[in-house]
Amino acid sequence: MQRERVSENVYWFQSDVYAQVTAGVVAGPQWAVLIDTLALPDETLQMREYIERELNVPVRYVINTHHHADHCWGNSLFPGSTIISHELCRKHLMEEGVAALDQAKKNNPGLKQIKIVPPHITFSSGSLSLRVGKKNLILTPMPGHSDDGVTVLVEEDRILFAGDTFMPLPFVIGGNIDQLTNSLKEIGKMGLENIVQGHGDIILRGEIEDACKENLNYLAAIRKAAKAALKKREPEEYLAEMDVETCGKSRVNLGGLAADLHRRNVLYLYRVFAEQESGGEDKPL
16 A cells, blocks of 8 residues: 655555555544545555554544445444545445445455445535644535545645546546536636545646646547447447547556546447437436
8 A cells, every 4th residue: 555645634545456546534633534445454454554553543534535335345444433425425325335245245255344334424515614633624526427426625735635536537437427527627726736536646736737638638539439439330349449548548557447447438428328319318428
């Protein structure tokens, strides 16, 4: 597991095991706020040990930026902590989480100790503020990657923990490309010092404008490719030629997953557009 001090009492953690997934902590004099957990119990427990032994505070609150397993299945490793999220995060975890975890345990015995712990405090609109020491954390809905996505702004430092709303390669499966586009535009206007992505490395102030533009251009490119595929005799062959680089992204790793995530993005959008064109029910884009 990688870790880094981002600013005073603000820390970043990144998995060495799964897709460069990240988490963060903001520490106060008496307790800390954890922003997401990591994908596997061992690394999440290493993170907890660092907070308790090196920062010398317990985790009082855990914020889930969204309901995906690699960001919140570690909730149960922080007994006694209060979990905070969007209300849709709680809904997804209660309706889908137990079955998904049971299935995952069949393939990964390391998850044996994990239990689904749904959030205790939720909100659905506006923003939610949480004070820890001298830091004010502002939670704001930023959907698109998923319908329950929230970001966490450390107001004084202008550091945004963006969850999967901001990734080295935007991912729209099960999400909404229009909402994600709008969320990325909002992030670009926030005057940030750093963006902590849900996966990948920290984006620094001088890189933020270009990173936002690149992600927005990528979303426009995969939308265009999926639309164009509707007119092709062999749409999946056409989309196979629309690789990551063709759609404006380069040097994206994500633990070797980027090419597969991109392929899934374009196929998902094509199938949604095809169903809409054939008169089927509208689905999220």
